[in-house]
Amino acid sequence: MILFPNAKINIGLNILSRRTDGYHNLETIFYPLVIRDALEVVEADQLEFTSSGLAIPGNATDNLCIKAYNLLALDHKLPPVHIHLHKHIPIGAGLGGGSADASFFIRLMNEKFGLGMDVIQMEAYASQLGSDCAFFIKNKPALAVGKGDQLQTIDLDLGKYFIVLVMPAVQVSTSEAYRGVSPAAVSSPLSDLIRLPVEEWRSVIKNDFEPSVFSQYPIIGEIKSKLYNAGALFSSMSGSGSSVFGIFKEELKLPDLEQNNKIFYGV
Known part of the structure; x- marks a missing residue:
């Protein structure tokens, strides 16, 4: 099964205060773009992650898709899978590519293996992986506050531009x-x-x-x-x-x- 995680941009970003947990309270607008990675998952004999396209820094075991799998496996009986990610979204660019990959992986696993999660449950898993990950579950323009993980869908369409x-x-x-x-x-x-x-x-x-x-x-x-x-x-x-x-x-x-x-x- 293949999904195509997309990038996002931030329209405005205000740092409001420092939190006691070391993060910052902020407000920003997330807006999805059509720059996409390709994410494929197939059942396998053991859990494996491979990639192509742009080089992904770090070890494969540290990839957010693997972390998402291990997080889901705490509550769901999952078969081992081979995850292949073709990376096209630039890294270190403020585009949320890694967060998108993790959240689309959660969506893919939910659909492929019938985990029965609703949007709220998927957002809860995604928010444990990164502050902006939950955005990519609904993947619609949103006002983000708190650490960037508290989302309110907004009516914003830049399609004519x-x-x-x-x-x-x-x-x-x-x-x-x-x-x-x-x-x-x-x-x-x-x-x-x-x-x-x-x-x-x-x-x-x-x-x-x-x-x-x-x-x-x-x-x-x-x-x-x-x-x-x-x-x-x-x-x-x-x-x-x-x-x-x-x-x-x-x-x-x-x-x-x-x-x-x-x-x-x-x-």
Whole structure:
């Protein structure tokens, strides 16, 4: 059985306060993209994980799909499976690719082996694997608060716009990005700001990671500037980086940015 886990972008990201558990309270909008991995699961003699496409750092036993299997196995009788992941979503880009793989694995196992889990149960398992994992169970635009694991589905459709995603040849670790931010109060909740026309987002919606990440990796900030110069209505780094997206009124090509970066058009 095969599913195709997709990426997401963050539209706005406000760091609100530091939690006693070491995490931060935040608010952000998750929006799904059509950049996809391919995830296949077949029954096997023993549990095994293999991959192709982009290189995945770390040991196979540490992959979130394996962790998801072991988590499900605590409550469900599962046969051993061979998991194969073809990786296409850039890693270390703030696109949630690993989280998507884990959550789609939970969905796949539920369907393939008739585990009988509803959406709430699958979200509960997914949230144990990562702060943004639960989003990919419903996989619909959502306001995320708390650690990013408390979700409220919102009415947001960017289908009439043309989204360009630019991935520079750098990666930003999440822990590194968090070291450079300080919690701050916000004047208006993101749930209100996202209702404004996209043309107004530029002046009111921000990503708190950008100042520190741009200072360490100026190329990321330069990409955002170039997207605005090319006519983007709104541009932002996604999550803690390093990818940057631009929302345009019309389809276009950006050959200058193609020279040193990976670009996804119409995502």
